[in-house]
Amino acid sequence: MISDQQFQRELDIIIQNGIREDIGPGDFSSLACIPDTAKGRAKLLVKDTGIIAGVAFAKMVFENVDPTLEMETFIEDGSLVKHGDVVFHVSGSSQSILKAERLLLNSMQRMSAIATKTNQYVKLLEGTKTKILDTRKTTPGFRACEKWAVKIGGGENHRFALYDMIMLKDNHNDFAGGITQAITKTKAFLKHNHLDLKIIVEARNLDEIKEILENEGVYRILIDNFNFEDTRKAVALIGDKCLTESSGNINEKTIRDYAECGVDYISSGALTHSVYNMDLSLKAF
Numbered sequence: 001m002i003s004d005q006q007f008q009r010e011l012d013i014i015i016q017n018g019i020r021e022d023i024g025p026g027d028f029s030s031l032a033c034i035p036d037t038a039k040g041r042a043k044l045l046v047k048d049t050g051i052i053a054g055v056a057f058a059k060m061v062f063e064n065v066d067p068t069l070e071m072e073t074f075i076e077d078g079s080l081v082k083h084g085d086v087v088f089h090v091s092g093s094s095q096s097i098l099k100a101e102r103l104l105l106n107s108m109q110r111m112s113a114i115a116t117k118t119n120q121y122v123k124l125l126e127g128t129k130t131k132i133l134d135t136r137k138t139t140p141g142f143r144a145c146e147k148w149a150v151k152i153g154g155g156e157n158h159r160f161a162l163y164d165m166i167m168l169k170d171n172h173n174d175f176a177g178g179i180t181q182a183i184t185k186t187k188a189f190l191k192h193n194h195l196d197l198k199i200i201v202e203a204r205n206l207d208e209i210k211e212i213l214e215n216e217g218v219y220r221i222l223i224d225n226f227n228f229e230d231t232r233k234a235v236a237l238i239g240d241k242c243l244t245e246s247s248g249n250i251n252e253k254t255i256r257d258y259a260e261c262g263v264d265y266i267s268s269g270a271l272t273h274s275v276y277n278m279d280l281s282l283k284a285f
Contacts, residue, residue, distance in 0.1 A: 002160045010144035011057070015064050017141060018103040030098045040094035040284055042101075044087040044108070047279040050116030052081045053152040054108035055088065057145060061104045066096035078115070078152045087280075094284075101282050110142070111149035112278035118153025118271050121255060130259035130266055133158045133245070137269035146272045158267055166190070166199040167222070173201075179208060183215040200245070209234050213241055223263065224248045231261040 001007075046052070055077045062069040069092035075081060090097055121132045132155040138146045147157045159165035168182045176182035183201060190197060198219035203209045212221055223234045225248035238244055245265040246258045258266055 001157050002164050007144060007148075007160075011060060011148075012064075014107075014142060014145060015061055015103070018061075018107070019064065019099075022102055023099055027095065027099050030095045034094050034098070036093070036095055038094040039092060040097060041089060041091040042097050042282050042284050043089050045281050045283050046081045046085040046087060047083055047281060048112075049082045050080070050112055050278050051119045051153055052079050052087055052108075052112050052278075053077050053115035053149045054104070054111035054145070057107055057111065057148070058088070058100075058104040061100050061107070062090060062096075065100040066093055068092050069096055069100070078154075090282075097282075097284075105280055105282055107142075107145055109277035109280050110139070110275070111145055111152070112280070113275035114146055114149035114272055115153035116278065117275050118150050118155040120252070121266075121268065121271070122154040124252065124255050125259050125266075128256075128259040130263055131156050132255075132271070133265050133267040134271050135247075135267050135269040136161065137273045139272070150271055153271075155271065156265075164197070166197050167202070168199065169202045169222070170204060170224075179203075179211045180215055183212070183218065187217055203234070206230060206233060206237065209237050213238065218242050220245050220265070222247060222267075228257055228261060231258060231263065235262040 052075055055073060059071050062071055069090055072089045075085060075087045118132065125132060134147055134150040134155060135158055147160065150157060159167065166186055168186060173179045173182045176185055179201065186199060199217060200220045200222055201212050201218050202222040202224050203212055204224060209221060212218055220243040221238055222245045223231055226234060231246055235244055243265065244263040245267055246263045247267040250258055250266055250268055251270065255266060
């Protein structure tokens with residue numbers, strides 16, 4: 001994963017772009033009927049059940065829109081919430097609260113949905129050594145928040161983007177002339193460019209597992225779209241030579257069975273691309 005400093009820069013970009021997109025030259029609805037001196041309060045009201053995420057991000061949004069806004073938090077990120085819970089109060093300029101409203105709600109609703117789904121998967125894996133990973137199947141321009149939500153839900157982040165880890169998938173291997181050629185060229189590239197990046201290689205069958213193991217320097221093998229029996233065979237072949245990751249059409253019904261095959265990780269795009277936003281609202285009071 002990228003550094004904390006770079007991750008924060010990604011969050012700042014999301015906020016600035018969200019403000020640009022939503023407010024533009026001005027919130028004319030508020031400007032038209034609310035004096036710029038008006039003060040108000042609002043509460044973040046939960047109308048659903050799940051894991052709340054984005055509380056700390058909401059604070060960042062308020063600070064960017066108007067540093068004078070004051071936020072009082074009652075429920076922290078990662079907590080289980082239910083219908084009727086109040087997560088925080090915000091007070092200050094009424095115009096500023098309204099400017100921040102849609103950006104923070106859109107963000108928190110999606111982040112909470114991702115954290116909730118991730119937490120469900122984490123619970124399904126309890127008692128095994130397997131950890132759940134996200135993927136790059138994220139909403140364009142919102143990746144940092146979605147990966148943050150996975151962490152809040154108890155999952156772990158895969159690579160952030162194409163530049164912080166090497167992942168040789170089937171197309172890379174085919175375009176490079178084969179698995180061994182792809183790994184050899186990759187190690188030479190990293191050495192030449194003085195890059196210290198972990199290498200993950202995807203395998204489509206047990207023969208490819210064997211070929212990967214003939215090469216040194218592989219951090220993790222991606223056991224992609226294997227059935228249970230072949231996954232167990234793959235884990236036995238790999239042993240402690242490197243880490244293992246299962247992926248491909250794994251869902252709530254099958255995730256436990258794959259974990260019991262002995263893999264170290266299971267990656268799931270569904271954590272970020274197949275969720276329904278948690279119902280939240282910001283209400284004046």
